[in-house]
Amino acid sequence: MLAAVDVAFGYRGAPVGRGVTCAVAAGEVLCLLGPNGGGKTTLLKTLLGLIPAQGGAITIDGQALAGFSRPDLARRLGYVPQAHNAFFPFTVRDVVLMGRAARVGLFSAPSARDRDAAHAALHTLGIDHLADRTYTTISGGERQMALIARALAQEPAILVMDEPTANLDFGNQTRVLEQIGRLAAQGLGILLSTHDPDHAFACADRVALLQGGHLIALGLPRETLTADMLRRLYGVDVAVTYLTDVGRYVCTPSFNRSRGKTI
Amino acid sequence: MTVRDRPSIGRDRVVGAWDRAGIWVAPVVLVAVVVLSFGIGKYPISLADFAAAIVGRMTGQPAAIDPTIDTVLWQVRLPRVLAGLAVGAALAAAGATYQGLFRNPLVSPDILGVSAGASLGAVLGIFLSLPVLLIQLLAFIGGLAAVALVYAVGAAIRTRDPILVLVLAGVAVGALLTACLSLVKVLADPYNQLPAITYWLLGSLAAVTRGDLASILPALAIGFVPIILLRWRMNLMTLGDEEARALGVDTSRLRALFIAGATLITAAAVSITGVIGWIGLLIPHIARMLVGPDFGRVLLASVMLGGGYLVGIDALARSIAAMETPLGILTAALGAPFFLYLLATTRKGWE
Numbered sequence: 001m002l003a004a005v006d007v008a009f010g011y012r013g014a015p016v017g018r019g020v021t022c023a024v025a026a027g028e029v030l031c032l033l034g035p036n037g038g039g040k041t042t043l044l045k046t047l048l049g050l051i052p053a054q055g056g057a058i059t060i061d062g063q064a065l066a067g068f069s070r071p072d073l074a075r076r077l078g079y080v081p082q083a084h085n086a087f088f089p090f091t092v093r094d095v096v097l098m099g100r101a102a103r104v105g106l107f108s109a110p111s112a113r114d115r116d117a118a119h120a121a122l123h124t125l126g127i128d129h130l131a132d133r134t135y136t137t138i139s140g141g142e143r144q145m146a147l148i149a150r151a152l153a154q155e156p157a158i159l160v161m162d163e164p165t166a167n168l169d170f171g172n173q174t175r176v177l178e179q180i181g182r183l184a185a186q187g188l189g190i191l192l193s194t195h196d197p198d199h200a201f202a203c204a205d206r207v208a209l210l211q212g213g214h215l216i217a218l219g220l221p222r223e224t225l226t227a228d229m230l231r232r233l234y235g236v237d238v239a240v241t242y243l244t245d246v247g248r249y250v251c252t253p254s255f256n257r258s259r260g261k262t263i
Numbered sequence: 264m265t266v267r268d269r270p271s272i273g274r275d276r277v278v279g280a281w282d283r284a285g286i287w288v289a290p291v292v293l294v295a296v297v298v299l300s301f302g303i304g305k306y307p308i309s310l311a312d313f314a315a316a317i318v319g320r321m322t323g324q325p326a327a328i329d330p331t332i333d334t335v336l337w338q339v340r341l342p343r344v345l346a347g348l349a350v351g352a353a354l355a356a357a358g359a360t361y362q363g364l365f366r367n368p369l370v371s372p373d374i375l376g377v378s379a380g381a382s383l384g385a386v387l388g389i390f391l392s393l394p395v396l397l398i399q400l401l402a403f404i405g406g407l408a409a410v411a412l413v414y415a416v417g418a419a420i421r422t423r424d425p426i427l428v429l430v431l432a433g434v435a436v437g438a439l440l441t442a443c444l445s446l447v448k449v450l451a452d453p454y455n456q457l458p459a460i461t462y463w464l465l466g467s468l469a470a471v472t473r474g475d476l477a478s479i480l481p482a483l484a485i486g487f488v489p490i491i492l493l494r495w496r497m498n499l500m501t502l503g504d505e506e507a508r509a510l511g512v513d514t515s516r517l518r519a520l521f522i523a524g525a526t527l528i529t530a531a532a533v534s535i536t537g538v539i540g541w542i543g544l545l546i547p548h549i550a551r552m553l554v555g556p557d558f559g560r561v562l563l564a565s566v567m568l569g570g571g572y573l574v575g576i577d578a579l580a581r582s583i584a585a586m587e588t589p590l591g592i593l594t595a596a597l598g599a600p601f602f603l604y605l606l607a608t609t610r611k612g613w614e
Contacts, residue, residue, distance in 0.1 A: 011423065045505070048507050048509055051507055070509075070511050071513075079506070081315065081505075081506055081509075087366045090556050094557065098510060101499050102510065107492040154511070257444045
């Protein structure tokens with residue numbers, strides 16, 4: 001369980017937000033929504049311990065985050081950054097193997113057990129076939145999957161994902177969301193940020209809305225993601241309806257119809 | 264679930280015949296260059312004589328060959344070849360380390376000012392007409408001090424990007440040191456000191472003795488230790504500071520160790536030969552092309568290629584003209600066009 005109580009976050013001399021209280025339990029998906037510049041990435045990095053919190057308390061299973069060593073933390077929290085290009089053409093297998101860093105001795109190379117764990121992570125995500133491909137030459141969707149596999153190889157209790165669906169095509173977005181649901185079903189706690197409120201309906205147990213560095217709402221998606229709330233968050237008109245065909249709520253911009261006709 | 268057990272990281276890459284052959288290029292080139300360089304110079308020695316001399320040494324019957332050949336081989340060429348191997352290997356290994364650490368292909372061991380610091384130290388020594396040993400010591404200390412200063416400045420300025428701050432601090436400190444260096448050059452005696460200064464700044468193995476080599480070996484050995492031991496961790500450092508930390512790597516401590524190791528071997532190498540550019544920049548590129556991105560393999564290939572390259576360049580330096588050509592001129596004259604060729608023809612190794 002990763003918990004934040006009244007956390008202030010940001011950089012020295014440049015605070016981004018404060019008063020954030022939220023928690024991710026095992027098997028739960030918490031989705032962080034908010035407009036650009038709202039502080040989502042900074043908050044995630046603070047919860048990961050990559051940026052020191054400016055106030056409040058962050059705990060993992062009741063123990064203060066600051067008390068953990070880097071490897072201890074990496075064994076509990078897995079981080080999936082946005083799919084990016086790497087500087088060296090490592091194979092996907094080598095990239096995933098790097099997820100074992102916190103479980104490999106300081107002066108050692110990965111052991112057979114570590115390689116097994118890397119393979120298992122690839123297998124869980126169904127991307128065994130990418131193992132020998134070069135990370136720098138695969139598609140953005142495949143890279144995102146490889147980075148998720150790397151985080152799984154860490155064998156963490158909580159997975160923190162920074163916009164895992166950004167820059168992915170429609171199909172890959174869906175695949176990543178399905179995967180998030182599956183991982184949570186296996187008992188992983190997942191905290192992710194996204195730009196698309198629909199994704200929260202699709203995979204989240206709870207949703208947190210971050211605006212101007214403050215959590216303006218936190219709760220179940222269908223109770224929290226109302227048309228009013230989304231307008232307040234993004235400043236545009238949004239329709240939220242229940243789709244009986246897929247059995248869940250969806251939301252879409254309504255594109256201010258009266259003005260649309262005159263254009 | 265099928266989990267296949269594989270022998271080691273990197274080796275299980277899908278490789279073509281050329282990639283597989285690439286692993287053998289470095290050792291083959293190294294041995295060939297070393298053997299050839301024993302024969303090349305003012306006093307050419309045939310392969311047969313060289314072989315006879317080695318057999319003579321092994322069997323303890325040196326009388327079988329011309330004593331001049333014996334002297335040239337063991338007293339003149341051997342120290343030069345060994346120094347070339349050590350210095351070339353050190354510069355290339357430091358280059359590979361810095362390139363990974365700073366995630367930049369244009370990085371050379373000079374990035375944090377080690378060469379500028381060593382140059383200022385040595386040039387001050389020459390300016391003050393100190394004995395050779397003190398000049399070398401000043402160069403060594405100058406190199407270490409410059410990097411320590413850059414590192415201290417980088418650590419004092421706390422930002423989100425510690426790597427960028429280090430590089431920029433290196434540029435600034437390097438510029439300051441170069442300014443001091445220019446000042447000393449202006450003040451130096453143009454007939455005695457200035458040529459010596461110029462010569463030192465271009466590097467040479469001509470004056471290197473066995474004693475010089477022995478004096479830097481401890482520093483080289485100590486400097487190589489963290490680089491070799493932490494070779495797998497270096498792969499993680501290439502992911503960038505934040506990602507490496509998220510994976511459980513204590514990046515600031517590792518960075519300090521890598522910088523200390525790479526700086527120590529560079530300063531030690533430069534202190535006895537003077538500044539030799541381009542090896543640390545060029546060789547890791549070639550190594551990466553041959554053996555892939557894994558740092559352990561890049562390091563091994565860089566050490567072999569760097570040593571071989573400098574020994575070969577040195578053989579060229581003592582044979583193409585009546586006077587010894589400074590190494591810095593040759594490494595740049597050969598290295599720069601080759602580097603451009605690499606840029607134009609391949610993107611393997613960096614993407």
